[in-house]
Amino acid sequence: MFTDFFYYLRNFGVPVSMNEWQSLMDALEMGMAASTLTGFYYLCRAVLVKTEAHYDRFDLAFASYLGDLESPEGLPDKIWDWLNKELPSKDITDAMRRNHQQLDIEEMKRMLAERLAEQNEEHHGGNRWVGTGGTSPFGHSGYHPGGIRIGGNTRNLSAVKVAGMRRFQEFRTDETLGVRQFQMALRKLRQFTTRLDGAREELDLDATVDQTCQNAGRLELVWARPRVNSMKVLLLMDAGGSMLSYSRLCNQLFTAVNKSNHFKDLRTFYFHNCIYDWLYHDPSCSGRDFTDTEYILRTCDSDYRVIIVGDASMAPSELMRAGGIIDWDLHNERPGIEWLKQIRQHFEYSVWLNPISTKYWEWMDGAYTIKAVSQVFPMEELTVEGLERAIGKLKSRSAMGEGTRIVRS
Amino acid sequence: MAPDMTQYKGSSDYIVSDELRNSVNIAIALGKPLLIKGEPGTGKTMLAQSIANALDKELYIWNIKSTTKAQEGLYVYDTVQRLYDSQFKDHDVSNIKQYIKAGKLGEAFQSSQQVVLLIDEIDKADLEFPNDLLWELDQMSYYIPETKETVTARTRPIVIITSNAEKELPDAFLRRCIFHYIAFPDPSEMGEIIKVHHPSLDKRLLEQAMETFYMLRNIPNIQKKPSTSELIDWLQALVVGGISPNKIKQDMPFLGVLLKKNEDLDTLLNQLHNKTQARPQPRSTYWNR
DSSP states (O other): OHHHHHHHHHHOOOOOOOHHHHHHHHHHHHTEEEEHHHHHHHHHHHHOSGGGGGHHHHHHHHHHHHSSSOOOOOOOHHHHHHHHHOOOOOOOOOHHHHHHHOHHHHHHHHHHHHHHHHHHHHHTOHHHHHGHHHHHHHOOOOOOOGGGGOOOHHHHHHHHHHHHHHHTTTOHHHHHHHHHHHHHHHHHHOOOOOOOOSSEEEOOOOHHHHHHHHHHOOOOOEEEEOOOEEOOEEEEEEEEEGGGGHHHHHHHHHHHHHHHHTSSSEEEEBBBBBBBSEEETTTOOOOOEEEEHHHHHHHOOOTTTEEOOOOOOOHHHHHHHHOSSSSSTOSSSSSSHHHHHHHHHHHHSEEEESSSSSSGGSTTTTTTHHHHHHHHEEEEEEEEEHHHHHHHHOOOGGGGGGGGGOOOO | OOGGGGGOOOBBOOOOOOHHHHHHHHHHTTOOOEEEESSSTTHHHHHHHHHHHHHHOOOOEOOTTOOOOOOHHHHHEEEEHHHHHHTTTTTTTTGGHHHHEOHHHHHHOOOOOOOOOEOOOGGGGGGTHHHHHHHHHHEEEEEEEEEEEEEESSSSOOOEEOOSSSSSOOOHHHHTTTTEEOOOOOOHHHHHHHHOOOSOOOHHHHHHHHHHHHHHHEEEEEEEOOOHHHHHHHHHHHHHTOOOOOHHHOOOOOOOHHOHHHHHHHHHHHHHTTOOOOOOTHHHHHHOO
């Protein structure tokens, strides 16, 4: 029964498993669908779809599957009732209207092509579409009502589809998936130690047995300090204008780092393009809200792990010359590269994460400065794999790489 | 279990949409946990209370914190107490059972009646937390090695799990749940919800407040959109403050109740003053120089 629908769903990118399908069959057996299409729709969605990000795909698959069937009786009134409720006359702002116009039929075709591509991959058993979420169709808000015709369904079924799309198009999978992957990678950044200060609150079983024996059987409890992560992290983020285009990626990393509660200490500072005398407390990098870089170098000991996020592309003078700082009203005595070298010397465990893909490093505008910076810090691209490699470098001193070749001038 | 015996129909103090009610009934009938996601303030936690009230069942709440371990929900073996007791010989320590203390999940399993178990904010816990509960939620039983006992639920509890989507949950866990996303209520549903909390509200006041509220929510770039619970608080403030309905839209009093972030207030002000270049772009001026 409905086995085709199972494959429809998988082709549309809803990751349905056999277990869930079996549950659905059980539920249908129990009459949970209440013998109406609406009931069936809700039942399927509740049992088969596990994230609001897939609601839209589910709606598409549902409409597409039922589009092949004749319009079942008892449907229209219910659906239309529901539909009327679901599409309130929202105040459409000018910005929204402009958006809708941009995403016209061409965009729609492209999206359809994407879905078809997904379909092929699905047949080969891969779950690729999860990983390649960068161009997820849910990021765009371009599904204006004209889009429904692509499915070529009967009117009432398209209605289900439209309603679904309009309500759930805002949710996107790529964001959270990225965050979870980053988080998983960051989990590897840990270093357990029991030698820290803190309450002794864990029973040390071996020592207790030992001591009790020594005590001729009279119980002597020995407490130990729990193993905690001693990893301290310093996150320095470039908040310059050229980073705007990577802000989503950087946000993901930032979210992941901040949600990782296993660090003993986490400090975040911001800078513009290159690090000079000051590190700022907020991304606007303005005003008096800063800490002297010197002070940080003095107070943070060298086992802090330093993650610098930045595109490292700037005008060569910004990096190499005294007074090269980009900010209009500031002046730096020492060139940026000197600061970078000093930071690298102090923090032996440090990496530079670059949101620009490795393959462009030599061809970008900032190729010169990227090269210069990557001679100071080991540089990795800001992807999940890159982060994993970077964390490997943060963990061991042996993997300090090319950054150690520090030339004193 | 006959499905018609445990039909959840909503309760007097909680407005439930048809979709949500369906999902709850499906979860009950299939004996699977119901995973509830949704914006903060859409009544995820309230749902479990409402189910418990409506079906006249006891409610167990397991609040998850970042340090919560899956094991704690099942049982805790108080070894230290046992060791101490053994020193003073006034307890029979050979009976390990008395040192096994059931956690919330364990209590729910052992209850003779069917209960409602709320696992609140599961996403607060460690990334692996949901995976550690797979077997227990699937089989509704767990094994205590210390006493060589298997605790099996006499009646499958109705399990409600809420998540604020702070962390993505693992697929294997999701596969075992029934999922429902509580969408933000539209104005008419919102009217119903408010009626429950403020039964005698001036109609004009409500109208004006709702209009302002949805206007605020529709402003793009608002980081923390005001939610249902904030609207309810705001209405309370408006009533207590004796604000005339005509002034609500103009003055927007007590805005701090609705918008909790400075940036959002700024965004709103910019919007109101029709400043199109609201976003500061620190470097653009420099490049143009």
